[in-house]
Amino acid sequence: MAEKIMNLKGRSFLTLKDYTPEEIEYLIDLAKDLKTKKKQGITGNSLKGKNIALIFEKPSTRTRCAFTVGCIDEGGHPEYLGKDDIQLGYKESVEDTARVLGRMFDGIEFRGFKQDTVEKLAKYSGVPVWNGLTDLDHPTQILADFLTLKEQFGTLKGLHLVYVGDGRNNMANSLMIGSAKLGINFTVLSPESLWTDEVLVAECQEYNKTSGGTITITDNIDAVKGADAVYTDVWCSMGEEALAGERIALLKPYQVNTELMNAVGTEKTVFLHCLPAVKSYEVTEEVFEAHADVIFDEAENRMHTIKAVMVATLGN
Ligand code: CP
Numbered sequence: 531m532a533e534k535i536m537n538l539k540g541r542s543f544l545t546l547k548d549y550t551p552e553e554i555e556y557l558i559d560l561a562k563d564l565k566t567k568k569k570q571g572i573t574g575n576s577l578k579g580k581n582i583a584l585i586f587e588k589p590s591t592r593t594r595c596a597f598t599v600g601c602i603d604e605g606g607h608p609e610y611l612g613k614d615d616i617q618l619g620y621k622e623s624v625e626d627t628a629r630v631l632g633r634m635f636d637g638i639e640f641r642g643f644k645q646d647t648v649e650k651l652a653k654y655s656g657v658p659v660w661n662g663l664t665d666l667d668h669p670t671q672i673l674a675d676f677l678t679l680k681e682q683f684g685t686l687k688g689l690h691l692v693y694v695g696d697g698r699n700n701m702a703n704s705l706m707i708g709s710a711k712l713g714i715n716f717t718v719l720s721p722e723s724l725w726t727d728e729v730l731v732a733e734c735q736e737y738n739k740t741s742g743g744t745i746t747i748t749d750n751i752d753a754v755k756g757a758d759a760v761y762t763d764v765w766c767s768m769g770e771e772a773l774a775g776e777r778i779a780l781l782k783p784y785q786v787n788t789e790l791m792n793a794v795g796t797e798k799t800v801f802l803h804c805l806p807a808v809k810s811y812e813v814t815e816e817v818f819e820a821h822a823d824v825i826f827d828e829a830e831n832r833m834h835t836i837k838a839v840m841v842a843t844l845g846n
Pocket residue numbers: 589590591592593594663671804805806
């Protein structure tokens with residue numbers, strides 16, 4: 531149960547940097563409650579009378595469906611605004627679109643390229659804005675990942691999470707922030723040219739002084755030993771397709787395959803993937819299918835956690 535009621539009303543959700551460890555734990559626990567209720571056939575009316583804009587500059591399955599279903603489950607109305615539906619940033623400034631949408635909608639989700647765009651939407655709309663992925667950050671994904679880890683291990687603090695692959699992408703960034711906030715020991719296993727931005731690492735090390743978490747960045751595969759969870763993401767993020775050839779060559783030694791999972795050396799280790807997966811590249815079919823139950827729990831948890839964010843920041 532999310533025993534403590536926290537007042538997050540009116541807050542945007544742009545990055546986990548803006549949230550305290552207690553607030554993040556609260557959102558995860560609220561999602562757990564909402565999940566239990568949904569399984570019992572109980573939905574709410576927390577968003578009754580609320581209209582929510584869903585701006586997508588990039589394609590999405592999980593994030594779009596999670597916001598849509600989560601909103602409708604709570605009695606709200608979601609409106610999808612794809613990249614060809616509005617003039618965001620090319621015929622109308624982000625500031626002006628934000629001021630228009632803020633007068634018509636009660637909350638705005640944004641998925642797109644720039645973190646600056648989601649920040650401007652929050653600044654100028656006057657309503658809660660939720661980050662559904664930018665090139666820098668994917669904070670709603672982390673709530674789903676951590677709910678899944680909590681379901682598997684009962685706790686988050688002290689877990690060892692190893693992210694394997696492109697250490698500079700939005701998933702590596704967001705997992706590092708979330709882990710540092712909650713005291714998870716986080717390892718980035720990646721070729722040196724793809725190591726996480728040093729400024730972000732330094733910022734997260736500051737969070738670790740309070741949470742007790744650690745950060746290790748390495749290109750040594752032995753770093754997976756003893757991991758509670760191994761995580762990977764696609765080798766080419768959206769918009770990086772032209773780099774596919776060189777990225778595959780660079781990351782091939784970091785594929786999550788049976789050999790790598792055997793090197794972990796424990797039976798209890800889970801494998802997570804934010805999806806969509808490009809099987810036979812960042813993960814083999816064999817490893818993916820062996821861990822499919824947890825991976826699809828993680829995908830389902832996008833909906834419960836995104837619903838929790840909307841309910842906590844906008845709900846009645
Ligand atoms: N993990 C994730 O963001 O999935 P979608 O791209 O399908 O939204």
